[in-house]
Amino acid sequence: MANNDYIVQVQDLFYRYDKENVLENINLSIQKGSFLAIVGPNGSGKSTLLKLMLGLIKPQKGTIRLFGQDISKFRDQHKIGFVSQKANSFNTGFPATVFEVVASGLTKKLGLFKFLKKSDQVKIKQAIGSVGMEKFLDRNIGELSGGQQQRVFIARALVSSPELLILDEPTVGVDAQNVNSFYEMLETLNKQNGITLLLVTHDIGTISDKVTNVACLNKNMHFHGSTVEFEQLKINEVSEIYGHDVHVLTHDHHHHEGAHS
Amino acid sequence: MISGLMQYEFLQNAFLTGMIIGVIAPLLGVFIVVRRLSLIADALSHVTLAGIAASLLLEKKFLFFSGLNPLYMGMAFSVGGSLFIEKLRTVYKHYQELAIPIILSGGIGLGVIFISLADGFNTDLFSYLFGSVSAVSRTDLWTILVISLLVIALVVMLYKELFLLSFDEEYARATGIAAKTLHFIFIIMVALVIAASMRIVGILLVSSLMTLPVAASIRFAKGFKQTIFFSILFGEISVLGGLFLSYYLDLAPGGTIVLIAVLILVLAIWFKKRASARSI
Numbered sequence: 020m021a022n023n024d025y026i027v028q029v030q031d032l033f034y035r036y037d038k039e040n041v042l043e044n045i046n047l048s049i050q051k052g053s054f055l056a057i058v059g060p061n062g063s064g065k066s067t068l069l070k071l072m073l074g075l076i077k078p079q080k081g082t083i084r085l086f087g088q089d090i091s092k093f094r095d096q097h098k099i100g101f102v103s104q105k106a107n108s109f110n111t112g113f114p115a116t117v118f119e120v121v122a123s124g125l126t127k128k129l130g131l132f133k134f135l136k137k138s139d140q141v142k143i144k145q146a147i148g149s150v151g152m153e154k155f156l157d158r159n160i161g162e163l164s165g166g167q168q169q170r171v172f173i174a175r176a177l178v179s180s181p182e183l184l185i186l187d188e189p190t191v192g193v194d195a196q197n198v199n200s201f202y203e204m205l206e207t208l209n210k211q212n213g214i215t216l217l218l219v220t221h222d223i224g225t226i227s228d229k230v231t232n233v234a235c236l237n238k239n240m241h242f243h244g245s246t247v248e249f250e251q252l253k254i255n256e257v258s259e260i261y262g263h264d265v266h267v268l269t270h271d272h273h274h275h276e277g278a279h280s
Numbered sequence: 281m282i283s284g285l286m287q288y289e290f291l292q293n294a295f296l297t298g299m300i301i302g303v304i305a306p307l308l309g310v311f312i313v314v315r316r317l318s319l320i321a322d323a324l325s326h327v328t329l330a331g332i333a334a335s336l337l338l339e340k341k342f343l344f345f346s347g348l349n350p351l352y353m354g355m356a357f358s359v360g361g362s363l364f365i366e367k368l369r370t371v372y373k374h375y376q377e378l379a380i381p382i383i384l385s386g387g388i389g390l391g392v393i394f395i396s397l398a399d400g401f402n403t404d405l406f407s408y409l410f411g412s413v414s415a416v417s418r419t420d421l422w423t424i425l426v427i428s429l430l431v432i433a434l435v436v437m438l439y440k441e442l443f444l445l446s447f448d449e450e451y452a453r454a455t456g457i458a459a460k461t462l463h464f465i466f467i468i469m470v471a472l473v474i475a476a477s478m479r480i481v482g483i484l485l486v487s488s489l490m491t492l493p494v495a496a497s498i499r500f501a502k503g504f505k506q507t508i509f510f511s512i513l514f515g516e517i518s519v520l521g522g523l524f525l526s527y528y529l530d531l532a533p534g535g536t537i538v539l540i541a542v543l544i545l546v547l548a549i550w551f552k553k554r555a556s557a558r559s560i
Contacts (some may be wrong), residue, residue, distance in 0.1 A: 073454050075453065075454060096455055097455075101455070103448075103450055103454070109531040110314065111312055114314070114498050114501055114504055115447055115504045117500060117506070119503050119504050120447065120501075123440065123444045123447060124455075125440075125451075126440045126441060126443075126444045126457060127455040127456050127457060128457065129435075129440070131438070131441070132438075133438050135440075157502060157503070159502060175451075222513065258447040
């Protein structure tokens with residue numbers, strides 16, 4: 020079943036915690052070069068699915084393949100960049116510059132007892148540039164706004180040149196008016212740098228037209244297909260997944276936002 | 281003072297040891313403070329007291345132990361205590377800070393029992409509690425030097441891993457850093473440095489030499505490396521200035537060292553306030 024076009028393949032995955040199924044019968048595949056958004060309400064098992072994919076916890080049933088390799092044998096962690104939701108709640112008084120934070124993304128790739136080389140410093144500056152933060156190189160991370168910090172954490176994930184970038188609730192803590200430029204930056208990473216993106220969010224309204232695929236999760240996988248197909252879903256079907264009324268985005272939504280800014 | 285330094289071996293021992301711990305205590309202190317583990321240093325220093333008392337007791341009761349340097353047993357207890365803290369932290373997953381009062385009171389309790397059993401010591405226990413300019417031996421100096429070189433080498437070699445673990449533990453784990461092993465190495469280094477520093481600043485004030493210089497430098501330093509640099513600078517000023525005052529005023533060095541560190545801290549806070557007021 021190993022297929023090199025798929026960066027992630029999840030099959031018949033079950034995860035139980037305290038006798039309760041958190042995830043049931045999950046099937047998910049992420050194609051190289053795509054931009055997938057996993058949406059689901061709070062408590063739908065999104066974060067658990069991410070933890071499983073990162074190998075932080077083990078499923079009771081089912082398989083996960085990363086880059087065609089079973090996760091238990093996967094050792095190329097540097098191919099996956101991860102921007103955690105907790106990035107917003109780190110110790111803001113921590114005395115580290117933007118450069119130091121981004122450099123820490125190379126820790127695993129460099130390996131034990133190795134120091135930063137000139138070429139690594141170039142890479143770090145490039146990563147900071149690719150998220151538009153080059154002016155803030157020597158600023159302490161705590162002095163930046165939530166959106167700027169989020170960009171720094173993306174740069175930290177990018178510095179080890181990952182092929183897959185995973186973002187957990189990346190727009191939490193980003194000002195509404197900056198969400199659009201944030202998605203534009205992600206689109207550039209996706210289209211120009213060829214990085215496969217996986218974004219997880221509870222807020223269906225933040226899914227932008229930059230996303231190519233959508234998966235709806237609530238313990239089960241309710242929908243997994245292209246963004247175009249997703250938008251053709253009837254609103255009540257989506258409500259069913261969420262269990263309450265939701266405002267589904269349309270492209271109008273974005274035009275509307277654009278008119279304001 | 282200079283002539284005293286040339287003349288007396290005990291002064292040379294005290295000043296050389298002071299210079300060494302002025303580097304390593306704030307160096308590890310930076311990691312301790314940013315990881316919010318300041319109280320662990322306190323707990324471990326009290327366990328070290330139990331080890332010192334145990335060693336002095338053995339020395340008094342059994343001739344066989346008469347040559348034993350209390351520093352070794354202090355270190356053994358400190359390392360043992362650090363392992364016990366880690367164990368307790370996994371037992372009380374949701375009340376991790378409970379490990380600190382448990383170890384701290386256990387350490388004092390044990391220390392008090394050993395002291396009472398010995399019915400008082402010939403050796404000045406006071407010097408272990410508050411530090412001493414005259415009590416540092418050549419063996420102490422050599423032991424402390426070896427430990428310090430080991431600690432500095434480890435911190436330099438594992439710098440990026442320790443930084444990542446301190447800044448973002450979850451991310452460190454997610455990227456496949458052996459966080460548990462690293463934390464284990466770290467906590468043992470802390471235990472060793474506490475035992476090593478105790479000769480000069482005293483058990484009761486060891487943790488302040490690890491935290492006060494860091495608290496001052498964190499006020500204005502840009503970045504982590506600069507924080508380390510200023511912490512060590514402030515640590516050195518405190519230790520050397522404190523030893524100097526201690527020698528001339530015949531005071532316990534623990535007190536003079538810590539008071540200088542407090543003074544630096546106050547100046548740093550004042551300086552920062554003035555600087556930010558100006559920028560507005």
